Amino acid sequence: MSGIKPRAFLWCLLALLLGAYLITLAKNNTLNLDSNILSLLPATEADPAVEQAFTNFSEQTMRRLVFLVANTDKAAAMRSADELANALQTNRFIESVELKRGTSDQATTGDFFFRHRHHLLSKSDQALLAAGDFTAFSDQAIQQAYAPFSGGLIALLQNDPFLLSFRNATATASNNQQSLALDDGYLVAQDDGDYYVLVTAELARSSFDQEVQLETLAGISSLEANWSASANDSRLIRTGALFYAAHAYETARREVNIIGGGSMVLVLLLMLLAFRSVGPLILVSIALGFGVATGFVLVRLLFGEVHLLTLVFGASLIGVAEDYAFHYFALEEERSGAARLKHILPAISLGLLTCVIGYAALLVTPFPGLQQMAVFSISGLIGAYLTVVLLFPVIPLHDKNSPWLLALCKRLIALSSTKGARYGFYLALVFPLFALASLYYTENAPEDVRSFQALNAELLSQEESIQNLLNAPAANQFYLVKGASPDELLTNLEAAEDKLSAMVAADVIDGFVNIAGSLPSVEQQMRNYELYSNLYNSDAGRALIDAGLLTEEQLAKAKTAFESDSQNYLDAAEWKTSPIGKELAYLWLDPAAQTQADNNSSGYAAVIALRNVKQLDQMADFATGAGGQAVFVDKVSTVNSMLSAYRHNIGWLLFVTCSLIFVILLWRYRLHKALLILTVPVIAISTTVIVLALIGENLSLFHVLPFFLLVGLGVDFGIFFAEDGSLSSSTLLTVLLSALTTLFSFGLLTLSTTLAIHSFGLSMLIGLTCDLLLSPIAGNMLVKQREFTHAGTTG
């Protein structure tokens, strides 16, 4: 036949292009497999600068690794911590490791606080100065002088009579490491007889880089193996995006293998069983391979990356995309490929269209993750369809349907045309009413974006213990404050301080970390200097002279130094190089890291980290005065409410989808037939709702999204019967085979430890089982309809 060969040639060209592109990607290491859960989520902030700031902040925090080395023996815990730090230091992907605060660090801290002693002022000292309690300063200095080992402080007194640098240093230290104590240079927490030594590290590259994950994890586990081998009881508690990402990657790899591999094996087995020839086996593999490659390439092109969850979900495609090939092979009576294609083309084209509409429901959600899954599936289906249409006809086939399977189908047809089966079908028509009632009476479960995450109880509990021990600020709930200049930003941060303190007092949050605490704005530094000048002019200096700690000359010299120090402000650049600045630098978001589009407006931003948000409903944006605004950023909650809002509209969307498919059906079939075709998936969806409610599943968005696909696939089955003139065993065979493989593929999704994918698979499993049972009965009725309406013309 003419036109067959050029079409096959076109297919080969496409296959070559796809293959070449994939090989190039793999060679350049740019397949861009992504395991970051955040890239599945939509933008949540109306202000793009805030969204960008969130991205920057999370990128920074995601590079952090936090370890606690636990042991009942403190010295052993410290030794193990040393070993861990050494092991991390030799890892080429780790930029810096923090373990011991050495004496040189302490000296640097001392220098820093001495240099800026006249401009930094703690909250409590501010209150003392404001109240005019200058004696408190001289008293404390005298008390310190008489305490043991005060030689250093006494020497300091001569240049800093009121020990301002010492006061600021200790106030800052106690502010930032609440539950950790400095012990022999180590930061140590103690809880329930165990000692915990803190080790932190910063990755040089992204946590989502597989190479980084493998090497880091290998280093850590060999260290742990050493510990348990050497009767050292040290335990390692860890947290960091890296560990979650590595787990997600490992889980996804395993699940893609199970779901993809399992589906493939079943498809091939059924092929062998049904068609008893190797030809179909090879062809269906080609069709599926081409489909998966198309899906991957299109997602990579459109999104710039392919998320691991897309692959896990996409693995179920194998069970759907084989349908077109099955229909092709089942037509054993047609010998020429072109004739076969001509026979099935309307059915498979219509089937493709309805499936695409089903998947398109995922495409219109505002979630990049679901969009990726939809693009992967739709383009994969089109790829498989194109293979059947373009390539198959040129390949000669000598397949033969298995006679005993055909016999089985005949019996099934007989069974499904019984009165009982038909009454069962009529009975099922009331299911939608039950489903609606169940939907009306059951309470909606709150959506949780974490269902995108592969569950790992071990990692979660370790993270929780670290959070509890360190009282560390949350990484995904914080305030964001902006400013046009660094100083405006600092002023805004300072203005937020009162409100935040009130929130701590009201038990809304446990605490907060604000840059303004260690880096005051210039205005604040001027005010601090003013307050200190009162101290220098008070009698407090006289008390020190009386106590014999200071001479007249020394005090006079210190006063002169104070007077010449008025302009010596601490700025952001210097702060960042100081020990305290290094510790808090992650809260400062550089303008360079922000979007170009945004540099005309507020260019500087900082995060105020929050410890343990207890009353989420009390958290809101607030004005910081002078036009500044503290924006509460809570990605998880915002996305969750977006999911909920989206679920509320899903009923309407489902209605629109069904209507659309109904119109398409009406374009080809009569009203009765179109209604009958649509009835099967509607019953299947209703049954799914009822069964989910009966087994106590909380209906989430991910249970509901498969409904669109159930409509697409259910209608698909109906179409095949409707297109077939009579209810032949070979059509039933095809529908059975397709349904079985689809059922199996989605059934395998329920094995996923990612809740979203599991839920999706569960709904598909229930719905498709129902489809499988109903479609032969409906098929029978469809054929009868045809006999009625077209009796004259076809008979």
Added chain:
Amino acid sequence: MNIRSAVIFLASTLSSVSFACEMTDLKFLVADDAMHYEFTQSKTVAALSQPLISSGVMGLSKAQQLVWQTLRPLKSTLVISAEGLKQFNRNDELVNDMENPIATELAQVFLSLLSGDTKALDATFTQKLTCENENWHLSLEPIEDELKNILTTIALDGAARIEKISFAETRGDNTEIVLSPALEGPVENFATYVGN
């Protein structure tokens, strides 16, 4: 002094003569809520031409809490227990933000010394005991670098109880504390400090 305590006193003197010099025989402070001592501290600091002299009272509670109250030149109170260190200013207000891990560790050393728990110090100090009649002299030298950086020796002198404690600091400063039993009642408000 009644007969019974005279006998005990005699026995203890005799035993220290006959059993030479054993760590277990040393008498430190008596842990008694009602008992207290007076101290005078003299501190020689390189940066100052005159030594710093301070004095006050101290006592060791039954629950092994040491209350160290400086009265001159300025009242301040330090409470050392196994749980940590607490400081009160002249108005008996808790001053908490002057925490210093080295000070905390040294306070523990101090508590162990005065309560006679020399075992606890075995890991951190090498100890050398010499005796002459009923007088004993215990000198401690730190083992770890962390302490060596600030401290050369701690010396204790005593007979029936501790009489003198001296600290020689690595930077060259010296502190000498002389203890004597107080003539009058316990530390003022002793119970409130201990109870805190």
